[in-house]
Amino acid sequence: MYILRLLQSGSPQAYRGLLLVTCLSGLSNVVLIALINHVAEQAEQQVPVGLQMLLLYLCVFAFYYVADRASLRQANQFVQHRLSALRLRVVGKIRRADLRAIENLGHGDLYATVAQEINHLSQSFPLLVNAAQGVFLLIFCLLYIATLSLVSFLVMTAFTIIGLYIFWLRRKVLAEAMEEVYVCEAAMLESVSHFTEGFQEIRLNADKNDSLFRHFAGVLDRLETTVIGVGGKWVVLLQFANAFLYALVGLVVFILPMFFEGYSDTVYKIVAVSIFCVGPVTGLTAAAPIFSKADVGLGHVFRLERRLDNRLGGAGHAVTAPEESRFRGFRTISFEAVRFTYRGPDGTPSFTSGPWDFALRHGEIVFLTGGNGSGKSTAMKLVCGLYAPDDGRILVDGVPVTDESRQEYRELFSAIFPDFHLFDRLHGLEDVDPDRVTALIARMELADKVRFENGRFSSTELSTGQRKRLALIAALLEDREIYLFDEWAADQDAHFRDVFYSELLPDLKRRGKAVLAVTHDDRYWHRCDRRLHLDLGKMSPVGDGMGDS
Ligand SMILES: Nc1ncnc2c1ncn2[C@@H]1O[C@H](COP(=O)(O)OP(=O)(O)OP(=O)(O)O)[C@@H](O)[C@H]1O
Structure with a gap:
């Protein structure tokens, strides 16, 4: 009983x-x-x-x-x-x-x-x-x-x-x-x-x-x-x-x-x-x-x-952020022959991402493109360590990421996925300067909709695009070294899409952040340093710099 x-x-x-x-x-x-x-x-x-x-x-x-x-x-x-x-x-x-x-x-x-x-x-x-x-x-x-x-x-x-x-x-x-x-x-x-x-x-x-x-x-x-x-x-x-x-x-x-x-x-x-x-x-x-x-x-x-x-598998892996991450201040993250397979309840494989290789360098903007179901979101989850690869290695400046150090590795990233969750308050940012939040609200052009009061946003009853901007505020406040955006701009109007590609991304780059963004906006592909394309889980580089399209 x-x-x-x-x-x-x-x-x-x-x-x-x-x-x-x-x-x-x-x-x-x-x-x-x-x-x-x-x-x-x-x-x-x-x-x-x-x-x-x-x-x-x-x-x-x-x-x-x-x-x-x-x-x-x-x-x-x-x-x-x-x-x-x-x-x-x-x-x-x-x-x-x-x-x-x-x-x-x-x-x-x-x-x-x-x-x-x-x-x-x-x-x-x-x-x-x-x-x-x-x-x-x-x-x-x-x-x-x-x-x-x-x-x-x-x-x-x-x-x-x-x-x-x-x-x-x-x-x-x-x-x-x-x-x-x-x-x-x-x-x-x-x-x-x-x-x-x-x-x-x-x-x-x-x-x-x-x-x-x-x-x-x-x-x-x-x-x-x-x-x-x-x-x-x-x-x-x-x-x-x-x-x-x-x-x-x-x-x-x-x-x-x-x-x-x-x-x-x-x-x-x-x-x-x-x-x-x-x-x-x-x-x-x-x-x-x-x-x-x-x-x-x-x-x-x-x-x-x-x-x-x-x-x-026993005690599980730590979730607490280490005081001093060994990966902080990274120069290059290398993904070597990374492969991951979704399996059904009976173990039959349904989709395989990889094997793929690529390197993400400090301070660069990389765009990830590909058709529906080509494995972009899966690749993003592998990149930030939400999925552990079945095969292959992830190395930060030559140091392999292991099960034990995976949480430390995840702490490098802020990500906004299409099914993002907007928390009711800025968890983990309890000491944030309210003026900074207010300035970011203004920058996201939400000042007439939302205020930051008592550690939380006054309203989350917003359009999807506006909610994504709130999520971006939280991500920017986290001030991580790598930003992952999975079709972030898809729900923005033409004006704010332009702000995103022409102001926010270059600003992140100037601050030395690395950005990996899934995008279908071919008008802005010239805004990246490199573009990678996914087809049926296989990743290949497209050109090697601005204006590759
Ligand atoms: N949690 C999951 N469990 C099992 N299979 C999944 C899961 N998530 C995605 N898949 C499968 O993996 C494949 C790639 O999905 P993924 O979401 O990575 O593609 P995508 O390129 O991001 O697609 P879209 O552009 O439509 O968002 C799809 O065939 C999908 O059915």
């Missing part, structure tokens, strides 16, 4: 402390029941209830109240800590993973698993704590019954074990059905996302709209059938638990007195205890579907973590 695995991942001290207070809460609960039984017996024998007994009752009640509260609070804290630790651990592994690993796992799945599943468990937790307390109470109730009648204890314990075993088997069936609910819910969420993300397309095309809606209705139908199926299994479980309790009490009341002398004296006390067990047993059964759902979700998180571990 994944929930137990989660709990055991905490510090043994905290785990033991939690078990202790939960035990104390269950124990004091049973002592209360015993006291009630005792007082009822005295009343039946017409013995007046003394003040001492009342005080004892109040003391035990106070103890129970405090222990129960402490148990619930500690359990809540303990589990929330474990969930936070799990989130931190998994996100920590995601941030250390290679881009290929993340692409293979799927961004959507990653997000859903980390954000939704853990959240779900966090929200359903109070019910689960209640159910766990019920288990402790059941154990102590049985122990109390042992003090009343050993025979009843043995019979009831045997029955309880059989009952719990059957319950466990049924719970497994429920868990399997829950796995199907999980799949159906994921399909439903994906289907809903088509309505929100493809809203413009469906509002333009009624047939598409209808077809998507029919598909959604089908997905919803399957989800409903599966959830109803789970509900049916849960009803069976709930009925079983109730029937089991009544059968047990029936056994105690009708059958056992037939066989054991003097048993009828204690039977009403045992019945009273059994009735106290109804609440916990019902709580346990009621929590079963939530428990199964949380366990299934947690299973997905653990499986994701294992897949990340496999890709990270």
Whole structure:
């Protein structure tokens, strides 16, 4: 069970402390029941209830109240800590993973698993704590019954074990059905996302709209059938638990007195205890579907973590920037026979970039051209170290880049890819001079749209071209030695495209930066020092200087 695995991942001290207070809460609960039984017996024998007994009752009640509260609070804290630790651990592994690993796992799945599943468990937790307390109470109730009648204890314990075993088997069936609910819910969420993300397309095309809606209705139908199926299994479980309790009490009341002398004296006390067990047993059964759902979700998180571990190969690679990079101030980066292949899930190669050779020198502007799907973006990701080459070498001034030094190497680059992400604040640039940012906003001709306030841009609700300019501001502030632009100018108007090629790129060159830019703008090809062309992943130089076109 994944929930137990989660709990055991905490510090043994905290785990033991939690078990202790939960035990104390269950124990004091049973002592209360015993006291009630005792007082009822005295009343039946017409013995007046003394003040001492009342005080004892109040003391035990106070103890129970405090222990129960402490148990619930500690359990809540303990589990929330474990969930936070799990989130931190998994996100920590995601941030250390290679881009290929993340692409293979799927961004959507990653997000859903980390954000939704853990959240779900966090929200359903109070019910689960209640159910766990019920288990402790059941154990102590049985122990109390042992003090009343050993025979009843043995019979009831045997029955309880059989009952719990059957319950466990049924719970497994429920868990399997829950796995199907999980799949159906994921399909439903994906289907809903088509309505929100493809809203413009469906509002333009009624047939598409209808077809998507029919598909959604089908997905919803399957989800409903599966959830109803789970509900049916849960009803069976709930009925079983109730029937089991009544059968047990029936056994105690009708059958056992037939066989054991003097048993009828204690039977009403045992019945009273059994009735106290109804609440916990019902709580346990009621929590079963939530428990199964949380366990299934947690299973997905653990499986994701294992897949990340496999890709990270142990501790993973560092993500922290070294104080003094050995690659800083580079003169030439050489790519020797670099080759990289995308593979499908079954390992079949789908596209190969390379082998290619080229050298990127400090302070030069290189343009990369090629048709759609020729491998320009793939080459850019290989150049900046987001992909590690399958073959070949990358050398910085003769020093090979290895797995260990790859992060140091990446720190040379700032890149803006077509699917760039605009962060809500300038992460990593917390001490930036706001006047500098404001000046750059003005230079990007965004002064009437955006302000820099409290470490963030006032708005990111901009056109794609304007958003790319904001991304460029962040890249310029990073002040790295190499700039990669993957079709950056494609979304700019004619005026700003000109600013980019005629002012911004030459400015970077003047500052000694190297630039590698993917471009289709043949009007500006004379702006580069060298142009490289890609065709089916193979790279070749075109001319060797300005005006090569
Ligand atoms: N993450 C990926 N997984 C598998 N294959 C990929 C992936 N990204 C790209 N490819 C494949 O690699 C090939 C080259 O893609 P790439 O994006 O590098 O080309 P491109 O020249 O940048 O194309 P475009 O000009 O259309 O942006 C394509 O056939 C594409 O299907």
